[in-house]
Amino acid sequence: MSAENSKNTARSAQASLIQGLQRALQLDFFNDLFGGSEQVITPHRPPNRIDPANGVRKRQILIQDQVLDYELRRSKRRSIGFLIGDEGLRITAPRWVTVADIEQAIREKQHWIIAKLSEKREQNHRRKEATMRWEDGARLPYLGKHLTLHIREQSRASIYHDAEQDILTISIPPDSHEQQIKDRVKAWLQQEAKHLFNQRMPLFAQRLGVSYHSMSVSSAGTRWGSCTSQGKIRLNWRLIHFSIDIIDYVIAHELSHLREMNHSAKFWATVESIYPEYEHAKRKLRQHASAELPTF
Numbered sequence: 001m002s003a004e005n006s007k008n009t010a011r012s013a014q015a016s017l018i019q020g021l022q023r024a025l026q027l028d029f030f031n032d033l034f035g036g037s038e039q040v041i042t043p044h045r046p047p048n049r050i051d052p053a054n055g056v057r058k059r060q061i062l063i064q065d066q067v068l069d070y071e072l073r074r075s076k077r078r079s080i081g082f083l084i085g086d087e088g089l090r091i092t093a094p095r096w097v098t099v100a101d102i103e104q105a106i107r108e109k110q111h112w113i114i115a116k117l118s119e120k121r122e123q124n125h126r127r128k129e130a131t132m133r134w135e136d137g138a139r140l141p142y143l144g145k146h147l148t149l150h151i152r153e154q155s156r157a158s159i160y161h162d163a164e165q166d167i168l169t170i171s172i173p174p175d176s177h178e179q180q181i182k183d184r185v186k187a188w189l190q191q192e193a194k195h196l197f198n199q200r201m202p203l204f205a206q207r208l209g210v211s212y213h214s215m216s217v218s219s220a221g222t223r224w225g226s227c228t229s230q231g232k233i234r235l236n237w238r239l240i241h242f243s244i245d246i247i248d249y250v251i252a253h254e255l256s257h258l259r260e261m262n263h264s265a266k267f268w269a270t271v272e273s274i275y276p277e278y279e280h281a282k283r284k285l286r287q288h289a290s291a292e293l294p295t296f
Contacts, residue, residue: 061103063110072102080105084116086124132294134178140168140185140294142192144243151181159188186296193217193240196247201233204251207274210258224285225250227257241293242285249281 057072070089080102081092093102106113132138139146147161147168154171161168170184194217201215213231220226225235233254239247252275260267271278 059099061106063106064114068106068113070106072099082106082109082113084113084120086120088120089113089117134181134185141241142166142168142189143240144246149185157184159184161188182296189240190217190237193235193237196240197235197251200244200248200251201255204248204255204274208255208259208270210255212255212258225254227254227261229261231258238293242288245277245281246285246288249275249278249285252278 059070059072061068061070068089070091071087073090073092074095075092077092077094080094080097082105083090083092091102091106132140134149136149136151138149140149145166147166150167150169152169152171153174153176155173156171157173157176158171159168160171168185168188170181172180172184197215197217201212205212211231212227212233215233215235217237218226218234219238220234220236223236224239225233227233235250235254239250252271256267256270256274259270268278275281
């Protein structure tokens with residue numbers, strides 16, 4: 001083969017790879033609901049293109065006249081994943097994809113990356129502003145509204161919710177610490193969440209004509225809900241902070257997986273069949289950053 005033919009072959013392979021990168025972008029929707037933003041690119045694997053770099057590398061690239069720091073991880077996955085987290089941009093890529101090809105993918109997705117980094121900075125700013133102080137008069141998000149905490153020192157610990165006045169009274173021993181207040185409020189919220197979920201789940205299951213094996217409350221850090229093929233549904237107790245329409249949306253979402261274990265058009269049509277207002281609730285859930293919720 002001549003040198004010119006070799007060059008043409010190399011250019012053709014590179015063009016094929018770039019086209020593959022451009023064609024195969026997809027958004028991992030439901031993992032984005034709790035603050036993590038990820039996009040995935042699945043490139044075609046060319047022969048004999050091995051990048052020996054492994055592990056985690058801190059790298060930089062010039063994007064839109066600014067230096068962008070990113071963390072590069074190598075794995076056995078087949079796609080290039082872009083994740084925006086509290087630490088910035090993290091990229092996970094197959095070992096055989098070169099750094100040049102990764103950075104070409106970054107340039108192609110630069111608008112998405114810059115936008116998501118800006119959103120993450122705003123979330124972190126709101127988190128600092130919304131830091132809850134666990135003291136008398138503090139406000140606790142509950143079912144889309146706020147409860148005012150009344151903290152009383154009494155020998156016997158108890159907790160009482162005045163639904164008409166939107167007041168949560170916590171009675172604690174005089175020598176109690178802040179974490180004890182948090183633990184009592186968290187236990188109460190989890191109990192309320194489980195009670196509400198058990199009320200709402202049968203309503204939507206009946207509308208859809210399905211039955212589920214079980215429902216349990218979860219403390220997952222990145223998911224609002226999950227459903228297995230065996231019909232075991234888990235719902236995040238922190239949904240109790242949100243309004244009932246958001247809770248109903250997540251319940252309808254998970255129950256619809258009993259019909260469609262995917263996020264296809266048929267799945268969303270199933271969600272709409274039992275909860276026509278799901279699009280509005282879905283947008284509201286995305287707008288509610290977990291950073292705005294109290295930490296326990």
